[in-house]
Amino acid sequence: MSDPLFTPDEQKHFDAGIAELLSHYPTDRKSAAMLPALRLLQTMKGWLPPEGMKLVAQRLETTVERCYEVATFYVMFHTKKPGKYVIDVCTNLACALRGAEGLLSYLEQKLATRAGENGEKYFLRETECLASCGTAPCLQVNEDHHENLTRAKVDALLEKLA
Amino acid sequence: MSVLTEKVITRDWDRPGQNTLAVYKANGGYKAAMKALELPPAAITDEVKKSQLRGRGGAGFPTGLKWSFVPSLEKNNKPRYLAINADESEPGTAKDRYILEKDPHLLLEGIAIACYALGAHTCYIYARGEFKYPSAVLDKAIAEAYADGIFGKKLLGRDFELNVYQVRGAGAYICGEETALLESLEGKKGWPRLKPPFPAVVGLFGCPTVVNNVETIASLPRIFEKGADWFNKLGFGKSGGTRLVTVSGAVNRPGTYEVAMDTSLRELIYDQAYGQGLPEGRTVKACIPGGSSAPVLTGDELDVKLEFDAFKPLQSMAGSGGVMVMDDTACMVRCLWRVARFYAEESCGQCTPCREGQPWMTRIIRKIEEGRGERGDLDTLMNVAAAIAPWPPIGLGNTICALGDAGALPVQSFVTKFREEFEQHIRLRRCPKGDKPWGVFGEFK
Numbered sequence: 001m002s003d004p005l006f007t008p009d010e011q012k013h014f015d016a017g018i019a020e021l022l023s024h025y026p027t028d029r030k031s032a033a034m035l036p037a038l039r040l041l042q043t044m045k046g047w048l049p050p051e052g053m054k055l056v057a058q059r060l061e062t063t064v065e066r067c068y069e070v071a072t073f074y075v076m077f078h079t080k081k082p083g084k085y086v087i088d089v090c091t092n093l094a095c096a097l098r099g100a101e102g103l104l105s106y107l108e109q110k111l112a113t114r115a116g117e118n119g120e121k122y123f124l125r126e127t128e129c130l131a132s133c134g135t136a137p138c139l140q141v142n143e144d145h146h147e148n149l150t151r152a153k154v155d156a157l158l159e160k161l162a
Numbered sequence: 163m164s165v166l167t168e169k170v171i172t173r174d175w176d177r178p179g180q181n182t183l184a185v186y187k188a189n190g191g192y193k194a195a196m197k198a199l200e201l202p203p204a205a206i207t208d209e210v211k212k213s214q215l216r217g218r219g220g221a222g223f224p225t226g227l228k229w230s231f232v233p234s235l236e237k238n239n240k241p242r243y244l245a246i247n248a249d250e251s252e253p254g255t256a257k258d259r260y261i262l263e264k265d266p267h268l269l270l271e272g273i274a275i276a277c278y279a280l281g282a283h284t285c286y287i288y289a290r291g292e293f294k295y296p297s298a299v300l301d302k303a304i305a306e307a308y309a310d311g312i313f314g315k316k317l318l319g320r321d322f323e324l325n326v327y328q329v330r331g332a333g334a335y336i337c338g339e340e341t342a343l344l345e346s347l348e349g350k351k352g353w354p355r356l357k358p359p360f361p362a363v364v365g366l367f368g369c370p371t372v373v374n375n376v377e378t379i380a381s382l383p384r385i386f387e388k389g390a391d392w393f394n395k396l397g398f399g400k401s402g403g404t405r406l407v408t409v410s411g412a413v414n415r416p417g418t419y420e421v422a423m424d425t426s427l428r429e430l431i432y433d434q435a436y437g438q439g440l441p442e443g444r445t446v447k448a449c450i451p452g453g454s455s456a457p458v459l460t461g462d463e464l465d466v467k468l469e470f471d472a473f474k475p476l477q478s479m480a481g482s483g484g485v486m487v488m489d490d491t492a493c494m495v496r497c498l499w500r501v502a503r504f505y506a507e508e509s510c511g512q513c514t515p516c517r518e519g520q521p522w523m524t525r526i527i528r529k530i531e532e533g534r535g536e537r538g539d540l541d542t543l544m545n546v547a548a549a550i551a552p553w554p555p556i557g558l559g560n561t562i563c564a565l566g567d568a569g570a571l572p573v574q575s576f577v578t579k580f581r582e583e584f585e586q587h588i589r590l591r592r593c594p595k596g597d598k599p600w601g602v603f604g605e606f607k
Contacts, residue, residue, distance in 0.1 A: 024325075024329075029348070029349075029367055031348075031349045032347065032348050032367075033349060034349030034350070035331065035346065035349060038332070060349070069350075069351055070350060073351035073352065074291070074332035074334050074351075074352075075333035075334070076291045076332040076333035077332050077333075092253045092454075092500060092501075092504055093253055093450075093486055093497055093501055094253060094254050094484075096497075096600060097410070097487075097488065097492065097497075097600055098411070098600075098606075099605065100606070101600070101606075102605075102606030103606040106606060128253070128504050128508065129251060129253035129255075129454075129504070131255065131259045131292075131293075133254050133255065133408050133416070133484060133486070134256050134409065134410055134417035135416070135417070136410060136416065137606065140292060140294075143294040144294060145292075145294065149606075150605050151606075
């Protein structure tokens with residue numbers, strides 16, 4: 001038998017979370033809690049494992065197919081297990097005008113990976129505008145935001161990830 | 163020369179602890195809502211109409227008018243909803259996140275006023291998924307408001323229940339489109355709906371819904387604190403108040419600033435209070451005035467006011483206030499490629515012209531930039547764009563939502579205004595700017 005998805009404590013946390021989310025919506029609209037429910041699962045597990053998707057579908061009284069339809073539409077949901085550190089680098093125009101392409105190749109070189117490749121440790125991606133246009137260039141590491149980047153800042157940041 | 167006489171949104175941003183309820187209330191917070199709630203709901207809407215507040219999300223639609231489209235309870239007795247659009251994703255735009263980070267109670271106070279006026283007992287704030295920190299600040303502010311009895315069974319002590327929830331998106335630009343936002347709030351992928359019916363009649367869960375931008379709603383407390391006339395007089399023409407703009411790209415001091423409506427693009431770029439000009443020897447070659455979907459302007463078109471109606475003669479728009487400046491070292495083909503790539507990436511895939519057209523345009527632009535362009539490529543590019551939305555812009559394109567137009571208009575405006583540079587790429591079979599298409603800024607050149 002495979003390992004259960006949650007430990008008893010995690011199960012409690014998940015159940016309480018889902019109950020709270022469902023209280024935000026009309027009682028006949030349980031599936032409206034889809035995005036927050038998937039976020040809850042991903043926060044706990046680091047990604048969206050298939051057994052978790054089944055559980056979400058069951059709690060929201062919908063189908064697993066609907067869960068996947070939503071999960072695969074939004075880039076922040078991981079239906080495949082990502083590297084330990086997901087690094088999103090904005091390469092949109094405002095950042096590009098202030099060196100984002102250089103920043104990306106600097107990261108590719110430092111991390112010995114290529115943008116778009118999901119490795120065990122790093123998943124480096126190009127992403128779209130992160131609303132840091134006045135403080136460009138910027139990136140996010142596992143959703144933590146870093147802006148006004150310089151080489152020294154990037155070096156210090158990467159050191160912490162080791 | 164325009165002068166910002168009084169700040170509306172950013173007034174208290176520098177005060178330490180402004181994002182906590184204690185400091186917010188100690189400085190008069192929630193008094194404007196108390197004052198507004200003395201009025202009958204219809205009178206609140208009338209005040210908003212009088213203030214000439216216009217939607218700050220991009221379209222500049224009059225807010226009071228939008229509210230008045232919600233049918234009366236006699237005609238439609240379903241629950242009403244207010245949805246706040248905090249899905250700030252338009253490239254070049256970075257303003258709503260600062261409201262959430264620095265003064266979240268200003269938004270919440272505005273929500274109290276708007277919900278009371280609309281008879282809405284539930285408000286969802288749809289925040290962008292990537293906004294981890296702003297969302298955390300907002301969550302704390304909402305919890306404080308509940309604990310203080312501002313929200314909940316009795317809104318500010320009145321017999322009016324109001325529940326406010328934050329919902330975080332998960333990385334989809336399209337969800338900033340109001341009907342896609344509603345789909346996403348209903349737990350679905352963000353596919354825009356056909357309009358009509360408009361959300362004011364058939365919105366969230368099939369009920370009347372108003373969708374407003376963060377900055378729009380955050381303007382409400384000041385309108386009721388100082389009066390609709392005061393707010394209207396701060397503005398210019400048919401646009402009341404001030405606005406937040408973000409200037410980015412090739413300026414000395416990029417950032418987000420509150421400006422008077424009659425501030426010109428030139429002032430925003432060169433004024434000491436704002437962008438502080440370009441580095442020595444550089445000139446403005448091009449400027450995108452309102453987020454990347456706004457058609458580009460040349461360096462000769464900077465004497466235009468940032469007010470909502472002023473851009474029409476230039477066939478562009480004030481949009482969401484994202485001003486991106488490109489100097490004479492920037493390659494226009496490369497810039498356009500970055501913009502086109504975004505819309506190709508973010509097209510939701512529902513309508514064929516957009517789903518197929520945006521990636522097609524992106525490939526052609528990339529090809530030209532890499533020196534593989536051929537005669538006829540520019541015509542193909544313009545034809546594909548025209549199949550999505552007509553040029554010059556007349557409003558509606560051939561797709562369900564405006565993302566189609568948003569991707570087509572930059573292509574059409576760049577090629578129209580900088581055609582010689584595109585042709586030069588094709589003639590020379592390379593980018594004339596070579597390996598440094600972005601000029602030199604920051605450390606990563």
